[in-house]
Amino acid sequence: MAKFFVSHSIQDHEVVNKFNENFLRLALGVQPEEIFCTSDRGTLQIGGNFNDDILENLKESEVVIFLITKNFLKSKYCLAELGAAWALKKEAYPLLLDELDFSVLQSTPFSGRQSIRFNDKTNIIQFADELRNLNLVNDFSSVLVNSKAEILFDAIKSNESVEEEAPTVEQMSKLESEYREAMNYIKEYEKKIGELEKFIDNLKETKDLNEINKLEMEGSNEEETFENYIGELSRNLSRLDPIVASAIYFNLFSQEEFWAKLDSSRLKRLTASKYIYVDYDELRINYNSDHPKIKKCVRNLKLLDDFLISSPNLVEWLEEKYEEVISLDNINFWLRFFSIHIVI
Structure with a gap:
């Protein structure tokens, strides 16, 4: 946007x-x-x-x-x-x-x-x-x-x-009527926003972050919900180093272990920043599931994965539209929708 x-x-x-x-x-x-x-x-x-x-x-x-x-x-x-x-x-x-x-x-x-x-x-x-x-x-x-x-x-x-030209009395009357209609629409919209904010505040008291995130992502239809997930995840994943995003991909959605040949300074920086753990004996890079930024991404990725599994008609429509396998275990999905190049 x-x-x-x-x-x-x-x-x-x-x-x-x-x-x-x-x-x-x-x-x-x-x-x-x-x-x-x-x-x-x-x-x-x-x-x-x-x-x-x-x-x-x-x-x-x-x-x-x-x-x-x-x-x-x-x-x-x-x-x-x-x-x-x-x-x-x-x-x-x-x-x-x-x-x-x-x-x-x-x-x-x-x-x-x-x-x-x-x-x-x-x-x-x-x-x-x-x-x-x-x-x-x-x-x-x-x-x-x-x-x-x-x-x-x-x-x-x-x-x-x-x-x-100065507006006529009829034009002014029409404009005033249209303005009142617009303000009534705004009041109704503001009322709905207030109700949603109250509902979200009540939900937050339950501390069920999955339910909160699902509610925040929910759109008026499946396509809008999908776009909400993509928008939120794109913003959050863009804040992470591609190595961290790749570690998330391999740890969550791939059957293979993740390792990449990188300069030691980059790995040390990411390790010192608590984004990843590096196992040099097993040649494996894991993401830190306790990092706040990563935790938020992982939670929404899992919710998106569940949403896609429960929305077969949407997936079929997206695959027809993009000619791509719509699945989080597909690295091309990450590139197309999140602009993330998975490191392999």
């Missing part, structure tokens, strides 16, 4: 393009796959559910950026995204364009939340510095950021100069 979710009005496509291409990508070095923006070609899957795609990426993103314009405030989808981000307690940045002031957020869930007015180039540069200070982007060239900030600011000013 993408790191940045950019919420915007489709009518502000020129500003959105300059924000994504010139500011995030060229000035700050954000990769295209790290940005979810419905205006970008190829962002939404053909034939997929538009609303589900948006909600899933909104939930999984690290940061939500709202490009708030007059068009944004008229869009029921934009207001729904605004409310959903608030309900999900996302790290959010409302950016005010079109010479809008902070009062426009008073009737939204983000009333009182710190926001930034993009009413001059300095504020755009300040926003870039904030993203860097929070380690959301890598270090960048100040000269390049200044240049791209000027291009973005020019696009914002051009967007403001477009003449707009």
Whole structure:
């Protein structure tokens, strides 16, 4: 999933393009796959559910950026995204364009939340510095950021100069109705989140981590549950040295012992960090099942294995789709879904 979710009005496509291409990508070095923006070609899957795609990426993103314009405030989808981000307690940045002031957020869930007015180039540069200070982007060239900030600011000013017709009474009434519907949806969604959080808290008191993890991974259908497991495991396994991941693979899912010819310093480092145990007499490397990071990975791998065994129809569908054996004892499965190269 993408790191940045950019919420915007489709009518502000020129500003959105300059924000994504010139500011995030060229000035700050954000990769295209790290940005979810419905205006970008190829962002939404053909034939997929538009609303589900948006909600899933909104939930999984690290940061939500709202490009708030007059068009944004008229869009029921934009207001729904605004409310959903608030309900999900996302790290959010409302950016005010079109010479809008902070009062426009008073009737939204983000009333009182710190926001930034993009009413001059300095504020755009300040926003870039904030993203860097929070380690959301890598270090960048100040000269390049200044240049791209000027291009973005020019696009914002051009967007403001477009003449707009004042909405009719009927249009305003419709917008108010749509806003109320969006807020009711958000309240219902927030209620469901609250109920789930309460259920999870109660479950945690039982200290049954397997049941807790199964509940956290459960989606609305088997495919979504599978994707939840893959997403969680990919994030956790990526934090481990490939040798450690390989030791887990061999110890859990292979009939063979694990050994690899490595430089002694690497093995010593992993051993000293309590990730692995090395038996030099038997030429065998075992993972440390008591390490917290490994313990979490092993628990979810076992749960995923049980889930696949109990979901034959899903496995058949995945094998047809990927032309690959869907099993955790298949090293190609680890490469395709976890981006892990098993060392053999």
